Amino acid sequence: SVMVLAGCGEKAATPSAASAPGAAKPLTKVILQTDWYAQPEHGGFYQAVVKGYYREVGLDVEIAQGGPNSMPVQKVVLGQAQFGIGRSDEIIVGAGRGIPAVMVGALMQRDPQAIMFHEEAGIRDFKDLDGRSIMAVPGSNWVTLMEKKYGIKVSITPLDFGLSRYLADKKFVQQCFITNEPFYVKRQGAKPATLLLSDTGFSPYRVWYASRSYIDKNPDVVRAFNAASIRGWNDYITGDRTEADALIGKLNKQMVPEFITYSVDAMKQYKLVGGDSAKGEMVGRLDPARVATEIKQLADIGVLGRPVTITEVLDDKFLPAEVRVTAGGK
Amino acid sequence: MNQPPLVKINRVGKRFGSGPLVLDGVELAVQRGEFVSFIGPSGCGKSTLLRLIAGLTEASSGELVIDGMTPENARELMFFVFQDANLLPWRRVADNVELPLLLRGDPTVRRQERVAHMLEVVGLAAAAQRFPWQLSGGMRMRVSIARALSVAPQILLLDEPFGALDEMTRDKLNEDLLAIRARDPFTGFFVTHSVTEAVYLSTRIVVLSANPGRIAQVIEVPFAYPRPAELRETPEFLQLLAKTSRALRAVRNN
């Protein structure tokens, strides 16, 4: 069954809950389905829970931990969850297959996915991958786009989520989360080097989304969720993470403090969450132009079952005004 | 003898698959209460004939009518002592004897009484709790006999039931069989290799020839029941014995 977080949320919320006894209207219950077990990459949401940001805007948010088959998109569409998180290209491809999920906010401006190899492997750029074997998720869009862009050919080994083959083979190249695998291999004395996938020019967002019908019926909830989540994320990256990290560590015993620190540092170092402010990126923002480019890129490699329009997959009007591209202006 | 025969075998022929003819033109009418023995050389089709009557195999030509029914439908009336003991290896001796009574739904107490009694008759009361593999060959066969007798069927088919037994046990069981028959009359079909046994038990002896199995001779046995054990020493008995043996030898020699 789904992890219930409400209890923790309540307890954690007490310090800042000045409004507790006299809360005017009952909280709206919302489930956020994540794509993996609790980890720093979900930190902003946990921050919003423990700091009571959701409660302040009238939401009772339950974070349902994911796992290998958590299928947030499916659950959101079936109404088993109200919000889910994932990559923007998943939503676009899904729309092409008739899946009515709509992105409403971005938790990361840049995808933490990267390729990892050994410094000794002699790879400087994506071009150097030509003819190599990469361990990656089969069917990944970035592979096709990368091959197309750099005119290279690679062979793909299915990702097994392990690292031993990387360690055993100095020529090994594998897909990773930049916030994640390098930590473990460094501990084993390897010298990992990485290239962020977004540097190929195909740069999906990490987003949260809801189903079309839910958005239409509950615009206020979406608006409130967006605001509180963005607040949580800003706070998680720049503020005091202690409580959120403690919760993450409690929910997922594998998340030891050193690891969380490493992950958050990586998120900061690579500007994953807030992006590059020079390019007009900021926490939560979804730029329709960038999404349009992404749709075109995906259409070009033929993974979209049918043409996809931007309005099908993106609804940014519930973002706070300062975050919206159109309202906030560049 | 004006009533219709209980078992009517009508020009029955049998071959297995495309093999040679095993039985050919077997014609026999048996009245209720008769006890018919089949004798003949090994492999002549005696077991097959019993199996035809029991409806365990189908005639290739001709037909069998049992009490106005097909053999299959008449199984209700019959029970079979197979040539092999055919015991369930996972049931103890008493449980094996009990099986048919259990299957037809007799009440427990009645079942137990009958099983105990029948095991007594075949001399296996002491072995009631053994498993079949703990028995001698003759004991296994006696379990099978006890099982059949406990059912008290209208028609009893016995395929060499006493072949694995010593003469004494055999004679005793012959007498027991007649005693049981006097109390619970049944119509018997009996395969044996012992001419003495055939003459002692039967009302009629059917001598079969081999390849294909045909009825070579039918010998009437005129002795009235109950037949005392000493009958076997009378000159009339010995005369009939000699006649039957001759018939059997004749069958063997052509």
Added chain:
Amino acid sequence: MNQPPLVKINRVGKRFGSGPLVLDGVELAVQRGEFVSFIGPSGCGKSTLLRLIAGLTEASSGELVIDGMTPENARELMFFVFQDANLLPWRRVADNVELPLLLRGDPTVRRQERVAHMLEVVGLAAAAQRFPWQLSGGMRMRVSIARALSVAPQILLLDEPFGALDEMTRDKLNEDLLAIRARDPFTGFFVTHSVTEAVYLSTRIVVLSANPGRIAQVIEVPFAYPRPAELRETPEFLQLLAKTSRALRAVRNN
């Protein structure tokens, strides 16, 4: 008779597990070339005694010495006709007969000759290519006999080999057995329920009593070999027959 006995059974007792005593104090010395028959009531331990000689089961007390060896080591010299036909269901009749010859490594041609000859002897030449389930009970037993005879062992153990056969076939096989023995002499141990058979074939008849199995009487059969078929009708023969039957009955009655 100054040479040591081929088979020496020394005060042998046998019980299975913690069950009752099955055999008690069995004492017997058998010279090379003898033919010993065992008769006795069903379940008295005849099969067990043969199995002890063959080393298929171990004595609980006493010992058996065969040609100076333990039974297990002397198996080389023996073959067994089991009470059940014991055929391999996946081998055709001829292949079943061939098996022991194959196992001991006889050359193919010799094997085929022997198999064909033995099937001829038991009257199954026509059934050589059938599977066991396609045979009648008596035919299966004859396959088993053919198998044993084809081996031509020094010691042949036969457990009711002819029980499932009609008198004629039986008499013929009795004669065949003696003929084979005249050519390839073997020492025989023979279990039977037919007193006639026992007297006709044996040099000695051992009568066993039951519960526990003990040797009740040993009857010497003085007739010289070769024994013509007609021996069975001579007064001397019939006299010995009567004596043996009496012994058997005596055993049965106490």
Added chain:
Amino acid sequence: MKARLLSWIQPAVTGIGLIALWYLIKKISGVPSFILPSPDEVLRAAWDERSVLISAVMLTSRGAVLGFLAAVGVGFFLAMALGFSPRIKASFYPYILVLQMMPVTILAPVFVLWLGQGLPSIVAITFMIGFFPVVANTTMGFVSVDRNLQELFLMCKATRGQEVRYLRIPGAMPYFLTGMKIAGTLAPIGAIVGDFLAGSAQGGQGGIGYMTIAYFSQLKTPALFATGLTACLLGFVFVGGVNWLHWRLLHQWHDSMVKKE
């Protein structure tokens, strides 16, 4: 007594031999520990992670036990239905095969969405992985029943149900138990895969499948092997249970058990 002792000593001797071989292979081939740890490293990891492993086993056992029972129970009745009539068998056997051969990864999402993440889905996946050996073996047992005994039951006018109960079921036992033994070895694997495909880590503590991914992705290979061996222990419980049942049901009559003297 001596036999009893020997039956413990023999596997122990082999075990020691195999462990020695393991050391030897590691020494000679020089495989690094993050791929193939040495036995002592595994042992140490098992000790270090004992609390995690124990609670992982606890979690996974539930799924394994329920899945095993479902596989054995449903498999048995399925086989009974199939053995009941050749017509039913002809009609359904191919589709049962499809169910078995359909990679469970494909159906897992359907389970998860209908049954939710967690125990029910794990049980369903364990069942999917373990039921076919029971069906295949039991069906074979049902159809291998001695013809002569079948004829006996015909003569007894036994109903189809009686034949099944008193003849086919006991006769098929040796086959059924073998199928059950296979299902027993598959149940822990099934629960691990289920945990993997449909589990959810509760309170930061997942089942064995979760721990497998966790250790695997963190390069804790000795702990990974320790987890695998822990899974085997779980399997031994099943196989031990089936062996006990085997002994209980067959030792008095079946050729595989009866000691003729």
Added chain:
Amino acid sequence: MKARLLSWIQPAVTGIGLIALWYLIKKISGVPSFILPSPDEVLRAAWDERSVLISAVMLTSRGAVLGFLAAVGVGFFLAMALGFSPRIKASFYPYILVLQMMPVTILAPVFVLWLGQGLPSIVAITFMIGFFPVVANTTMGFVSVDRNLQELFLMCKATRGQEVRYLRIPGAMPYFLTGMKIAGTLAPIGAIVGDFLAGSAQGGQGGIGYMTIAYFSQLKTPALFATGLTACLLGFVFVGGVNWLHWRLLHQWHDSMVKKE
């Protein structure tokens, strides 16, 4: 003739029924197609992706066939060794169980390291997944041999090898074939898992295991189901082969096949 025809019609009728049920479930529950596609969508996807599927099957078949043969062959000989003496069985059986119960994901990196990426590792993984049912069944077959026949072989002074060859092997056939049938259903799954753990793909074209994940990550659910059904087809080939063997070896004598008249 009529029976022949019926044996085709019956499964076809059930098949149609099941497909109707599938439609019905989809209609009533309203599950969207990207979770549970309807049969026609699956068919259409199978047709659209036919070239990909065919070459995926080709790729996977090699691993499945070789792994199946290895499982059957090695399993058989292992069982023979175990059946040879109770001492060998006591010494090794527990460790064979460990091998079977050790989640294959844990051993996969070891295989890949030693055997390299690709076919050899896939075969090894398929073997690991399929061999135990063969071992368990065949061993049971070996020890279930009729005691009376064993005594016959004793009297024949048969060597242990002769006993195995002429008695135990033919006697164990019904068990062995059942184990083989189970291995046949596991072989495609094994090859898929192998493909998953040790396969590799060029130009986006891999074996069935690879395509499974690819379609999954691209949300091409109908194609995913088509892939699953294609895997089943592969399995049918194995089971068909084993059934043929079953018929060849047993139809003349075994109770499961012989039609007594």
